[in-house]
Amino acid sequence: MRTVYLTILVLLLSTAASMAQVAVIAHQSCPADTIEKRELLDFYTGDILKWSDGQLVVVFDLKPRGEVKKDFYKFLGKSASRMKSIWLKKMLAGEKDPPLSLKSETEILDKVATTPGALGFVSQALVTQEVKILAVIRADD
Amino acid sequence: MRLLPVIILVLAFTWGSPGPLAQSADSPIKVFGYFQTSFQQWTAYDDHPDNNTFNLQQMNLFLQKDLGSDWTAFINLEFLNNFSSGRRWGSFSLEEAWIRYRKDNRLQLKIGLLTPIFNNLNEIKNRTPLLPYIIRPLAYETSFNEFIDVDAFTPIQAFTQVYGFIPWNGLKFDYALYLGNSPNINNDPTRGQTGIDTTTTLLYGGRVGLRFNDIKLGFSGTYDNDNVGTRLAPVLSRPISELNELPRRRLGADLSVNIAPFQLEGEFIDVKLGDDPQILKQEVSFYYATLGYHLTEQFFAYGSYWYLDSQVDIASTTSSADEFEDISIPTMGIYYNLTDRVRFKAQHAWVAISNEFRDFGETATAKVSADFRVATVAISVWF
Numbered sequence: 230m231r232t233v234y235l236t237i238l239v240l241l242l243s244t245a246a247s248m249a250q251v252a253v254i255a256h257q258s259c260p261a262d263t264i265e266k267r268e269l270l271d272f273y274t275g276d277i278l279k280w281s282d283g284q285l286v287v288v289f290d291l292k293p294r295g296e297v298k299k300d301f302y303k304f305l306g307k308s309a310s311r312m313k314s315i316w317l318k319k320m321l322a323g324e325k326d327p328p329l330s331l332k333s334e335t336e337i338l339d340k341v342a343t344t345p346g347a348l349g350f351v352s353q354a355l356v357t358q359e360v361k362i363l364a365v366i367r368a369d370d
Numbered sequence: 371m372r373l374l375p376v377i378i379l380v381l382a383f384t385w386g387s388p389g390p391l392a393q394s395a396d397s398p399i400k401v402f403g404y405f406q407t408s409f410q411q412w413t414a415y416d417d418h419p420d421n422n423t424f425n426l427q428q429m430n431l432f433l434q435k436d437l438g439s440d441w442t443a444f445i446n447l448e449f450l451n452n453f454s455s456g457r458r459w460g461s462f463s464l465e466e467a468w469i470r471y472r473k474d475n476r477l478q479l480k481i482g483l484l485t486p487i488f489n490n491l492n493e494i495k496n497r498t499p500l501l502p503y504i505i506r507p508l509a510y511e512t513s514f515n516e517f518i519d520v521d522a523f524t525p526i527q528a529f530t531q532v533y534g535f536i537p538w539n540g541l542k543f544d545y546a547l548y549l550g551n552s553p554n555i556n557n558d559p560t561r562g563q564t565g566i567d568t569t570t571t572l573l574y575g576g577r578v579g580l581r582f583n584d585i586k587l588g589f590s591g592t593y594d595n596d597n598v599g600t601r602l603a604p605v606l607s608r609p610i611s612e613l614n615e616l617p618r619r620r621l622g623a624d625l626s627v628n629i630a631p632f633q634l635e636g637e638f639i640d641v642k643l644g645d646d647p648q649i650l651k652q653e654v655s656f657y658y659a660t661l662g663y664h665l666t667e668q669f670f671a672y673g674s675y676w677y678l679d680s681q682v683d684i685a686s687t688t689s690s691a692d693e694f695e696d697i698s699i700p701t702m703g704i705y706y707n708l709t710d711r712v713r714f715k716a717q718h719a720w721v722a723i724s725n726e727f728r729d730f731g732e733t734a735t736a737k738v739s740a741d742f743r744v745a746t747v748a749i750s751v752w753f
Contacts, residue, residue, distance in 0.1 A: 267540060271537075276475060276535070276542070277475050278472070278475075279474065285439055306583070308630060308667060309667070310664075310667040310668070310707075311628065311630070313710065314500070317499060317500060317752070318494060318497070318500050320402075321404070321432075321494070321497040321499065321500060321752070322493060322494060322497070323432070323434055323442065323444040323446075323466075323470070326400075
């Protein structure tokens with residue numbers, strides 16, 4: 230019986246993990262309170278470099294490939310490799326540097342909280358009041 | 371019209387925002403670049419025997435410095451074909467040296483030596499890590515410029531460019547307008563300063579385009595005047611004035627579509643030099659189409675077809691000559707990203723060249739054709 234309970238618990242936990250939501254977060258100084266998919270894509274591809282108040286957007290990416298990163302880029306409609314090729318093209322044309330890739334979600338959270346104009350993404354469960362949530366991406370979005 | 375470049379320069383440096391030196395200039399100089407080294411195997415054609423060769427096809431070194439939030443300076447040094455000045459191998463050139471002012475996405479301005487926007491590939495033709503090819507579509511294959519006049523197809527340099535995009539309901543309207551030198555550049559030190567335009571004409575060019583998600587298309591054009599015909603004046607027994615500053619116009623169209631896992635890309639270029647076949651007229655057209663498939667995120671395979679068609683009509687006061695040339699190249703290849711910065715490439719091309727030439731006063735037409743294959747592998751690295 231104990232094994233059955235454990236199995237159910239593991240199943241529930243894994244289902245919860247797979248339904249984890251991704252939060253698009255920004256530094257508190259960011260002038261926007263929400264963000265649309267199109268704007269988010271423009272910031273991440275480097276087509277648009279400034280917030281509406283003229284502040285530079287500093288974009289962060291997550292280095293490890295995991296569900297959070299996969300869900301985020303799936304929401305943007307691009308694969309991680311397609312994003313890399315867009316960033317490389319911008320960099321080699323002298324247009325824009327690629328986003329800084331950080332090793333963990335907590336590192337993204339810290340950087341976004343302390344860098345004016347910063348924009349990033351982490352699991353919603355990790356978000357603190359030090360950053361602003363602009364959007365929440367559900368796995369089925 | 372001749373005042374236009376001056377007006378643009380004045381506008382650039384008197385814009386409402388602070389000048390570059392008024393802003394923070396303490397960001398470090400970024401040094402980065404890439405190289406591509408290949409092994410190529412060519413089968414015999416004409417009087418060229420089979421050959422195998424290693425080649426450091428290209429190395430580019432970039433220096434970039436942000437001069438405040440809106441200003442950037444950029445330098446691009448390019449080394450081709452195992453460059454060694456002492457051994458007289460390959461070539462070295464200062465490809466780009468520009469400063470850019472970015473007001474916003476709608477308006478950006480580059481001033482200095484720059485590669486202008488023309489079709490999809492011109493601006494990035496030399497960025498080998500971005501391209502699946504080892505040998506690029508012919509009009510862009512700068513390492514062949516010792517035997518194909520690559521410069522005829524696309525504008526190589528400009529000195530002022532205004533560009534940007536205007537977003538509207540999910541669409542992005544791209545535009546670019548630029549000015550540069552005419553192709554009449556002095557390379558003879560006995561005739562004065564080298565590298566300068568010897569005429570009063572300029573290159574005018576631009577591109578308009580549209581982007582929607584991963585679909586991108588555009589139309590490009592340039593206009594300049596070329597003095598290449600003046601060298602033929604004594605042969606044709608014509609006064610130099612008839613061959614001086616012949617008008618040249620280039621037209622281009624491009625389309626690229628990325629719908630995962632497929633990638634489609636194609637371009638068309640048509641170039642006309644001179645407009646009177648009774649004096650000198652040259653028409654060159656080139657197109658390519660590439661269809662690729664991402665087998666995995668790292669592995670990409672493609673097939674491509676390139677076609678170049680050239681016709682020259684030239685006439686002396688008593689007779690005329692014509693030359694027709696076709697180059698047709700089906701090619702296929704793959705690349706595999708070994709790491710984020712190292713790409714392995716392989717490519718195979720079947721080249722067919724056909725040339726017909728009817729000389730002055732000759733009744734017979736000389737026909738030459740050549741078929742050969744090129745197999746090549748390469749490593750492309752950016753650092």
